[in-house]
Structure formats: C-alpha cells, structure tokens
C-alpha cells in the first residue's frame with residue numbers, strides 16, 4: 304500500500320487554479336522531493352495533503368484511507384502527519400523540552416509518558432542534553448532539529464517538510480540532510496519534502512517530482528532525471544546541459560559535427576531524424592592533443608572540479624574535468640560511453656527518446 308496517493312487533484316486560490324489534475328504516489332518509507340521554481344504549486348500540494356486547503360476535485364489517500372471528499376473530510380490533526388516548516392515555528396518563551404512536548408499535550412495527559420517521549424525524540428535528533436535551553440540559545444541547525452523532534456513525538460507515518468533546510472548555512476546543511484534522511488529511514492517514516500535546490504533534492508530524496516506551473520513534468524530517481532530527462536525543461540532545470548546538433552545514423556549511433564557517437568542503449572528514432580544530443584559537462588572527455596579537434600577557451604578552477612569552456616567544430620561546450628589543463632590547450636574532445644539522450648527536433652516540447 305502506498306503511503307500517499309494523490310489522484311487528479313485540483314486546487315485554486317480565489318478561483319484561480321494552482322494545481323491542475325495533479326497525481327502523485329509516495330511509497331511506504333519513501334522520501335519524495337517536490338522540486339520547482341517559486342510559485343509552481345509545491346507548497347499548495349503539501350497544504351492539500353495536510354488538509355489545510357480544500358481540494359475542488361480528485362482524491363487523496365493516506366495509507367489507503369481517503370481523507371478528502373464530500374462524505375469524508377479528515378481534519379489535519381487526524382491525518383497522522385508531521386509537519387516541518389522553513390522557519391521552525393518554535394515558541395520562543397518555551398524551552399526545548401516544552402516545545403517538543405507541545406505536539407503531544409493535546410493528545411496525551413499522562414505526564415510521565417510525555418516526559419519519556421520527549422527524551423526519546425530529543426535523543427533521536429541528538430539533542431538529549433539541550434532540553435532546558437531556549438530557542439534563542441540554539442544554532443539554526445539545532446532549532447531545526449527541535450522542530451523535527453516536535454514532529455516526531457506524535458509518531459507520524461508521513462512527514463511533510465517545507466524547505467526545512469533553507470535557513471541553515473551550507474556547511475551544516477548537507478550533514479543535517481544526511482542525518483534527517485537516516486532518521487526517517489530508520490523510523491520507517493515516509494516523507495514529502497519541498498525545495499528550490501536541486502542539490503538538496505538529489506541528496507535527500509529517493510525520487511523527485513519536478514514541478515512546472517501546477518503540474519509535474521517528470522517524476523523518478525534523481526539520477527534518472529539528471530541523466531535521462533524526458534524534456535529539455537527537466538534537463539535544463541537540473542544542471543548545465545550542452546546540446547549538440549545530431550542526426551540518427553542507426554539505432555545505436557548519432558552523427559554529429561564531432562563525428563559519430565555510439566549509444567549504450569537503443570535510440571528510439573528513425574535513421575535520418577535530426578535533433579539535439581544532450582551532453583552533461585561530465586559526459587565530455589578531453590585529452591591533450593596537438594592535432595585535437597578542440598581548443599580550450601576558458602578555465603575556472605572550482606576546487607572539487609574545473610570548469611572548462613571548449614570550442615569544437617563550431618560548438619561551444621561546457622566541460623567538467625578534475626584538474627586544470629595547461630593554458631591555451633589544443634585538445635581532443637570525446638564522449639564518455641553512456642546511453643545517449645536525444646531530443647528529436649520535431650517532437651512537441653522536445654521530448655527525449657533515449
């Protein structure tokens with residue numbers, strides 16, 4: 304059974320539609336990321352799932368139970384959902400333990416039980432020692448952990464996180480993301496996580512849904528979307544993309560200005576079809592060669608890798624290499640063996656075929 308099933312929902316604000324016939328399924332113990340530009344409807348979907356916004360059409364099931372509709376309208380507090388927001392929303396006048404206990408106090412009267420559940424939740428987020436502190440005495444990362452402990456104390460089976468890491472500085476962010484991901488996995492909690500940042504989406508999610516103006520453009524594993532986007536919109540959103548004009552030679556080969564390029568998977572287009580080959584900066588290989596077909600125009604050493612702008616047969620290619628090359632280099636430009644992604648020119652919306 305899925306943790307969440309959203310079937311063809313529509314939501315609007317003041318009569319203006321924001322989500323249009325949107326469907327999404329989240330499996331048990333899966334972390335799904337909603338990624339997309341500002342205003343495309345990510346938070347609106349979270350609100351609809353949480354029951355904070357009416358759904359005008361469609362169905363929402365949480366762990367198999369329908370939660371919306373004329374005859375069933377499950378209120379937010381009965382949906383067994385934990386929610387975490389960007390601004391942590393901690394009460395400044397309450398210490399950490401009281402902030403964490405807050406979620407449970409409406410549901411539970413046994414004070415000893417509440418105390419032990421607070422301890423358990425604080426231990427899970429590595430804050431066991433800080434129960435007496437107040438929010439202003441904590442770092443951003445620690446405040447976010449308190450917010451997570453407060454959501455965990457009610458033992459939700461589905462967690463909704465709306466840009467939970469955007470106020471955390473970059474040094475701490477990736478570590479916190481790894482920790483929270485591990486925690487959700489250990490506790491068997493499914494999650495939906497909203498972000499603008501593709502790095503966060505890649506690091507945190509099992510699958511990601513890329514939004515575009517109220518609908519989902521593509522959903523799948525982060526690596527699949529990055530390496531095999533179904534549209535140029537997805538390709539461009541997820542990172543730097545080179546497009547090399549190409550023509551299908553046969554089901555395994557494209558002809559380009561750089562010569563024939565072999566694909567490790569079949570290309571689903573007729574021989575002779577013109578289009579664009581997608582090459583990520585890491586999929587292009589350079590080797591120093593005096594008679595090479597390329598020339599390095601620009602280089603930027605960026606620490607973990609070097610960005611290189613290369614001119615090759617009239618094309619300008621963004622390439623990512625480990626170490627900088629000697630200045631004014633002539634290079635031979637090749638393509639790392641992989642299953643090529645090809646966008647035929649005549650397809651509507653430039654859908655990919657391989």
Ligand SMILES: Nc1ncnc2c1ncn2[C@@H]1O[C@H](COP(=O)(O)OP(=O)(O)OP(=O)(O)O)[C@@H](O)[C@H]1O
Nearest residue numbers: 316317321339340341342343344345346347348499
């Ligand atoms: N309460 C509201 N009343 C009217 N319009 C709203 C309201 N909340 C959101 N909207 C509009 O609905 C659209 C979707 O908003 P939503 O908050 O879901 O986007 P988002 O993808 O989460 O954006 P962001 O990444 O900036 O948070 C936007 O055009 C927004 O202006």
